[in-house]
Amino acid sequence: MSDTIEVRQGEEVDTVVLHRFIKEQLHDTPDGELTIRQFGAGHSNLTYLLQVGDWEAVLRRPPLGTVASKAHDMEREYTILHTLNQVFEQAPKPYIFSADEQIVGRPFFIMERRKGIVLDSEFPSEVTYTAELGRKISQIMVDQLVALHRIDYKKTKLIEMVKPEGFLKRQVSGWIGRFEKAKTSEIQGMDELRVYLMNHIPESQSPTIIHYDYKLNNAMFSEDFSEMTGLFDWEMTTVGDPLADLGVAMSYWIQEDDPEILKNGLGDPPVTVLEGFYTRGEFIQAYAEKSGRDISSIHYYLTFAYFKLAAICQQIYYRYEKGQTNDERFANFNIFVEYLIQYAVESSKKVG
Numbered sequence: 001m002s003d004t005i006e007v008r009q010g011e012e013v014d015t016v017v018l019h020r021f022i023k024e025q026l027h028d029t030p031d032g033e034l035t036i037r038q039f040g041a042g043h044s045n046l047t048y049l050l051q052v053g054d055w056e057a058v059l060r061r062p063p064l065g066t067v068a069s070k071a072h073d074m075e076r077e078y079t080i081l082h083t084l085n086q087v088f089e090q091a092p093k094p095y096i097f098s099a100d101e102q103i104v105g106r107p108f109f110i111m112e113r114r115k116g117i118v119l120d121s122e123f124p125s126e127v128t129y130t131a132e133l134g135r136k137i138s139q140i141m142v143d144q145l146v147a148l149h150r151i152d153y154k155k156t157k158l159i160e161m162v163k164p165e166g167f168l169k170r171q172v173s174g175w176i177g178r179f180e181k182a183k184t185s186e187i188q189g190m191d192e193l194r195v196y197l198m199n200h201i202p203e204s205q206s207p208t209i210i211h212y213d214y215k216l217n218n219a220m221f222s223e224d225f226s227e228m229t230g231l232f233d234w235e236m237t238t239v240g241d242p243l244a245d246l247g248v249a250m251s252y253w254i255q256e257d258d259p260e261i262l263k264n265g266l267g268d269p270p271v272t273v274l275e276g277f278y279t280r281g282e283f284i285q286a287y288a289e290k291s292g293r294d295i296s297s298i299h300y301y302l303t304f305a306y307f308k309l310a311a312i313c314q315q316i317y318y319r320y321e322k323g324q325t326n327d328e329r330f331a332n333f334n335i336f337v338e339y340l341i342q343y344a345v346e347s348s349k350k351v352g
Contacts, residue, residue, distance in 0.1 A: 003039060003040075003118055004037035004038060004039055004040065004049050005037065005038050005039075005040040006037065006038070007036060007037065007038045007048070008038060008040075008326075008327065009326065010064065010325070010326050011038065011046055011064065013036055013048060013059075013104050013105075014103075014104070015034050015035075015036060017102070017103055017104075018034065018036075018050075018059075018103055018104060019034040019052075021098065021100075021103050022034065022050070022052070022110070025096050025098075026057075026095060026096060026110070028055075029052050029055050030052055030053040030054065030055050031052075031053070032052045032053040033052070034050060034051070034052050035051045035052075036048050036049070036050060036051075037049045037051075039058075045060050045062055045063060045233070045235060046060070046061050046062070046063055046064075047059070047060050048060075049113065050110070056113040057095060057110050057111065057112060057113055058092070058110065058111050058112070058113050059104070059108055059109070059110050060074065060077070060108060060109055060111070061074065061104050061105070061106045061107070061108035062074065062106045062107070063316075063319065063325065064319070064324055064325050073235070074097060074106070074107045074108055074109050075097050075099065075107060075109075076161070076235075077109065077234050077235045077237075078094045078097040078109040078111075079097075079157070079161070080158070080161075080237050081093070081094040081109075081111060081234055082094050084151075084156070084209070084234070084237075086156075087151055087155075087156060088147070088148060088151060088231075090144060090219075090228050090229070090230055090231040091231060091234065092111045092112045092113075092114050092230060092232065093111060093112045094109055094110070094112075095109075095110045095111055095112065096109065096110050097109040114220055114229060114230035114232075115220075115229070116220035116221055116222055116223070116229040116230060117220065117221045117222075117223060117225070118219070118220050118221075119216050119217060119219075119221070119270070119271050120216070120217040120267075120268075120270060120271070121267065121268035121269060121270055121271065122268075122271065123271060129271075129274065129276075130276065131274075131275050131276025132276060133225060133276065134271075134272075134275065134276025134277040134278075135276050135277070135278065136225060137216075137221065137225055137277070138272075138276075138277050138278035138282070138283060138286075139278075139286065140221070140225075140227065140228055141214075141216065141219065141228075141249075142278075142283060142286045142287050142290060143290065144219070144228050144231065145214055145245065145246065145249065145287065146287060146291045148208075148209055148210075148211060149208040149209065149210070149242045149245070149291060150208070150291075151208070151209050153207070153208065153209045153239045156209075158209060158238075158239055159239075161238075162238050162239040162240075164207035164239045164240055167204060167207065167238075167239075167240035167241055167244075168201055168202075168204050168240070168241050168244060169201055171240070171244065171304075171308075172197050172198060172201060172304060173198070175304075175308050175311045176194055176198075176311075178311050178315065179307075179310070179311040179314055182311070182314045182315045182317075182318040183314065183318075184314070184317065184318055184321055184334060185334070187337065187338050187341050188338075188341075188342070189342055189344075189345040190341055192345055193307060193341060193344055193345050193348065196303070196345075196348045197303065197304060197307065197348075200300055200348075201300075202297040202300050202301075204240075204241040204243075205241055205242055205243060205293060205294070206242075207239050207240055207241065207242075208239065208240075208242045208245075209237065209238075209239055210237065210238060210239065210240050210241070210242060210244060210245035211231065211234065211236070211237055211245060212236035212237055212238060212240075212244070212245055212248055213233050213234075213235065213236045213237075213248065214231075214245060214248060214249040214252075215249060215252035215253070216252070216253070216270055216271070216272060217270070218231060218232050219231050219232075220232070241301075242291070242293065243293065243295065243297070243298060243301045244301055244304070244305075246284065246287055246295075246298070246301065247298065247301030247302050247304060247305035248305045248308065248309075249283075250280045250283065250284065250302055250305065251302065251306050251308070251309045252270075252309070253272055253278075253280055253283060254269055254270050254272050254273055255272060255273060255277070255279045255280060256273045256274070256275070258273075259339075259343075261335075261336065261339045262339070262343065265313075265336035265339065265340070266336070267329065284298055299347060299348075299350045300348075302347050303344050303347040303348045304344075306340050306343050306344035306347055307340070307341070307344045309340055310340035310341050310344065313333045313336055313337050313340065314333075314334075314337045316330050316333055317330055317333035317334050317337060320333065321334075
């Protein structure tokens with residue numbers, strides 16, 4: 001099962017121009033032809049596998065079309081990786097950043113290629129799945145999130161890049177603003193949800209480094225699933241409330257008894273629907289036990305996370321509707337957005 005596809009139409013890269021840049025800037029690359037394939041699982045930034053002989057690397061650039069202000073900042077993600085690679089071994093090593101839009105059309109960076117197994121909607125054919133394996137993978141996901149949150153950000157360069165004070169309030173108002181800018185229709189329940197989110201912001205816990213896009217298909221595992229060998233997509237990483245990170249992780253963590261539209265909204269259901277994987281409740285409880293954090297307000301964070309996911313999907317759908325991307329995976333994202341808003345409204349009612 002390959003993790004790459006042929007480059008999608010309209011998302012091609014000029015191989016000659018890029019190869020010239022690589023030879024000029026990365027002097028350890030061998031002679032030979034540059035070949036490019038695309039990682040097909042993501043819905044946002046465009047990510048490519050670069051190969052010259054035995055040499056491999058990964059290129060990341062923003063999506064096509066207009067993007068939200070401050071989103072898809074490749075230089076920021078490069079800087080974050082350069083910092084975290086030294087203190088969190090799952091973060092890949094970045095090689096070089098370029099702001100020259102003449103090379104691939106947008107600013108981009110190139111980083112190391114990690115090897116391992118990335119799980120999405122199915123296991124590789126050579127893996128025999130058991131419920132025990134599902135629980136093992138679930139616990140690794142919990143453990144690595146806790147480990148990330150334990151890093152002292154004040155001892156890293158992130159302290160120069162972040163403003164943890166008022167993080168959650170800024171996030172809530174900021175994502176509401178992004179949603180409104182990308183709105184393509186009125187959605188029932190949005191007014192109610194907006195009022196709830198702004199009026200019930202809980203007191204934040206002590207700030208930590210947060211990945212903020214922590215999900216199974218952003219993680220890579222060793223072939224025996226004994227450890228996480230890579231964690232990717234650090235674009236949203238910052239310092240803030242760790243429960244916001246947990247909430248986002250749970251908005252992607254689908255379980256078997258979820259409604260069909262939640263299970264299928266981003267494509268085929270992830271493997272977390274299989275027997276053995278933690279439920280969201282089990283994941284949250286395991287995180288609480290490992291981290292020692294109070295999770296009594298977790299439903300607020302879940303509500304916000306479902307809304308944040310709706311806003312991200314709305315931004316993607318906006319690009320699709322405006323013809324800025326031809327990726328047919330996004331054609332029905334407007335339906336998924338409406339459902340996520342309703343789901344967030346229902347989640348908000350679980351809070352006292």
